[in-house]
Amino acid sequence: MLIDIIAGARPNFIKIGPIIAAIEEQTKNGIDIHYRLVHTGQHYDKKMSGDFFEQLNIPAPHHNLEVGSGTQAEQTARIMVGYEKLLLEKPCDLCIVVGDVTSTMACSIAAKKINNIKVAHVEGGIRSGDWTMPEEINRIVTDSISDYFFTTSEVANRNLRNMGVTDERIFFVGNTMIDTLYKQMPRFSRPALWDTFHLEAQGYIIMTLHRPANVDNKDNLRELINAIVTSSRGMPLVFPVHPRTAKMLENTGITASNLHVIEPLGYLEFNYLVQNARAVITDSGGITEEATVMSIPCMTLRDSTERPETCTVGTNELLGTNPASIAPAFERLFSGQWKKGAIPELWDGHTASRIVAQIINLFSLK
Ligand code: UD1
Ligand code: UDP
Numbered sequence: 001m002l003i004d005i006i007a008g009a010r011p012n013f014i015k016i017g018p019i020i021a022a023i024e025e026q027t028k029n030g031i032d033i034h035y036r037l038v039h040t041g042q043h044y045d046k047k048m049s050g051d052f053f054e055q056l057n058i059p060a061p062h063h064n065l066e067v068g069s070g071t072q073a074e075q076t077a078r079i080m081v082g083y084e085k086l087l088l089e090k091p092c093d094l095c096i097v098v099g100d101v102t103s104t105m106a107c108s109i110a111a112k113k114i115n116n117i118k119v120a121h122v123e124g125g126i127r128s129g130d131w132t133m134p135e136e137i138n139r140i141v142t143d144s145i146s147d148y149f150f151t152t153s154e155v156a157n158r159n160l161r162n163m164g165v166t167d168e169r170i171f172f173v174g175n176t177m178i179d180t181l182y183k184q185m186p187r188f189s190r191p192a193l194w195d196t197f198h199l200e201a202q203g204y205i206i207m208t209l210h211r212p213a214n215v216d217n218k219d220n221l222r223e224l225i226n227a228i229v230t231s232s233r234g235m236p237l238v239f240p241v242h243p244r245t246a247k248m249l250e251n252t253g254i255t256a257s258n259l260h261v262i263e264p265l266g267y268l269e270f271n272y273l274v275q276n277a278r279a280v281i282t283d284s285g286g287i288t289e290e291a292t293v294m295s296i297p298c299m300t301l302r303d304s305t306e307r308p309e310t311c312t313v314g315t316n317e318l319l320g321t322n323p324a325s326i327a328p329a330f331e332r333l334f335s336g337q338w339k340k341g342a343i344p345e346l347w348d349g350h351t352a353s354r355i356v357a358q359i360i361n362l363f364s365l366k
Pocket of ligand 1: 009010011042043044045048069070100101102103134135210242243244285
């Protein structure tokens with residue numbers, strides 16, 4: 001059996017690593033299961049792509065569609081054309097897509113429209129309810145045509161049932177991003193900037209921002225960062241800047257003595273900094289999950305989340321996008337009132353092997 005594994009953007013690389021490792025293990029066991037890794041090229045900078053393959057020992061992709069950046073439609077179209085060509089040359093038996101980026105949606109459509117190739121959506125069923133986010137459209141479209149769903153939560157299972165998906169197609173398996181987190185934890189690595197910025201454990205905040213609603217407008221971005229800086233009581237703020245945010249940030253002209261703007265970090269360095277931080281402030285999805293598992297207070301600058309368990313079970317809290325909500329949250333953090341949180345069900349580091357076991361069963365592989 002040939003499985004295509006699709007990855008295009010930073011969070012995808014972290015999610016596919018454990019799935020590939022679990023497939024390779026079963027191939028070694030003599031099971032007829034093989035994969036082809038397809039990188040769409042949605043993210044292409046070394047710091048957004050290549051570094052993750054190196055650090056996480058992910059094999060080099062068999063194909064890179066090299067689609068690069070563009071509008072939503074341009075990227076979607078280029079990915080579909082590139083992947084369709086590959087499938088016409090050599091079809092696969094199952095296409096695995098992960099997460100909610102444009103590559104996820106585009107490849108699921110291309111696969112489904114060629115001879116009805118089976119599609120499995122890892123992290124299927126999650127919903128923010130916010131249709132202004134491109135990711136929400138990607139989730140809805142992908143889930144509406146996927147055959148199998150490997151889910152991270154009971155809420156996701158419920159969302160799928162509500163859209164008419166029957167239980168035999170839903171597999172509640174946990175979170176492959178957390179498989180990577182547990183596996184790599186012993187390798188987390190203190191970056192050189194620790195000494196440069198005189199950081200101390202629990203004595204700094206790590207922040208990331210890349211959602212269009214927060215970063216595509218200069219005034220919004222300036223107000224958010226100003227509010228963070230003025231609420232932080234001079235505590236160092238380490239800010240690895242996503243390429244989407246970089247240019248706009250320059251235009252804001254913001255500087256502060258405790259604001260350390262740096263390039264995106266490698267996975268091992270970034271998560272070392274999360275693990276030792278006083279708190280995380282972010283608009284990422286994946287980072288709220290990692291902060292939850294590492295029990296680090298997490299403030300999310302969004303009005304909604306597709307990962308409610310990071311709030312109901314974990315350490316995450318939605319502050320919204322109004323800068324006025326930042327100061328009171330920092331007050332609660334500094335006065336020791338942040339919730340402790342727990343780890344969501346099945347986020348135990350063994351999700352990928354559960355996924356592959358289900359595939360072996362579904363396709364009666366020997
Ligand atoms: C994408 C995903 C988002 C995910 C994020 C993870 C979609 C719709 N969005 O957002 O869900 O949270 O990735 O990081 O799929 N750029 C570079 N170098 C790169 C990649 C991007 O400079 O390697 C710049 C380009 O100017 C590009 C912009 O970043 O136009 C946005 O990239 P894009 O892939 O369109 O979306 P992200 O904002 O990265
Ligand atoms: N990450 C990283 N270096 C950074 C910022 C993030 O390695 O400088 C990792 C982070 O640990 C998580 C993933 O990137 O595993 C999250 O990706 P991102 O926030 O870009 O996307 P999202 O999860 O919001 O889709």
